[in-house]
Amino acid sequence: MIKAIGFDADDTLWHNETHFQDMQRQLTEIIVGHTGDPDQIDAHLMAVERRNLRKYGYGAKGFALSMIETALELTEQRVSGAEIAHIIAMVQRFLDKDVHLLDGVIETLSWVRGRYPCFLITKGDEIEQREKLAKSKLRPFFKEVHVVLEKDPDMYRSIVQREGLDPGQFLMVGNSVRSDILPVLAIGGEAVHIPYEVTWKHEQVEPSPEASHRFATLSSIRDLPAFLEGGLRAPA
Template sequence: MQHLRAIGFDADDTLWHNETIFERVHERYRALLAHYHDAATVDRTLFATEMRNLELYGYGIKGFMLSTVETAIELTDGKISAQEIRTIIGLGREMLNHPVELLEGVSEVLATLAPTHELLLITKGDLRDQERKLAKSGIASHFRGIEIVSEKNEPTYTTILQRRGIPPTEFLMVGNSLKSDILPVLALGGSAVHVPYALTWAHERATAVPEAPGRFFQISTLGELPSLLAAPAR
């Protein structure tokens, strides 16, 4: 891949595990409300609440937990007990205190690419929580820039690239979300590498696979990235 100056990396579910933590909490949340509603109703109502609150709360654990409390009150017609609310809040505390678990090969890939490329971390979510995870990850030193944003779309990427003086044609984004990490960058004329994660939040799913020959790539693990970048352009 020629003329590549900068590489952006998503964080959650690209560099470290995230959605599996949410899924384990979802399971415990369903169990807590099981004597009120079936799991499908709980999931459907919670997702609707999250989407309704997204503009106000943004992404991240804190906004998610506020939505779980609101949903619990709604689904129980206000009958949920203070102890059950305390249990839900406790789930959020566990999530915020969860250790950062890097995906396989992350440290090695970043160490390999950092000397030859300008590496950027571009992630969305709660500022304090993302800063906490980055600090605990042990990989912060590999990045020349950290961008924690409220949304990842074309205007956001445009602002980041213009501020750093990076032409889109010299930028590559790596991430697990087609919607947030891949499609906006391709639309700007940049390149992107999709690294699917085992679980994808419904809000981040995109059904259409991009058609951008020579600019869009898909790999199974992040460990394949250095070989992809070293391959001759086709």
């Protein structure tokens, strides 16, 4: 029986990846005048992000630096100061942006919170995630908030243990199969996948057919209460 529910934040409770894709589109517009090949820009940015991930971690500041590095490298440093300033300005605007909740989030959290202790478990830059949470006004729904560097089985196990639960009593809800679903299944927990409209390339993963049978997929967080009331197993 489920006794606690974890929620991912970015692209599960509020829109995030769309903003990053929007910044990436603007970067392409800036550089394409120098290089002429949009696909090359996307591929290079992705490679730079991957190269920097261990050093920069997740978040907008690291993304800003990776975009600037991409611009410098693809233009052989001919990108102008005004263009660099444009890149920084769009990241600053992103950090200043309001947080937009996904449809049905408030209603669902209100319902769930009355029945289960809820945990927010989000990967990313601590200050950015805390700031988004503050803007979202969702803090009161959660017993605890964990901003973690990586969502791996050990991290989930430590949260479950700290609550004195068995892994099978914990259910995680999120949009990323790689971060929210597979590591929770790995420790014997339950998971509900709610895909977002877009998935960050670094998070894309195809679950094995066996794993796919071990978690449910809902099309909206609005369906979570009915799912929890109807028992846990999704139709295979």
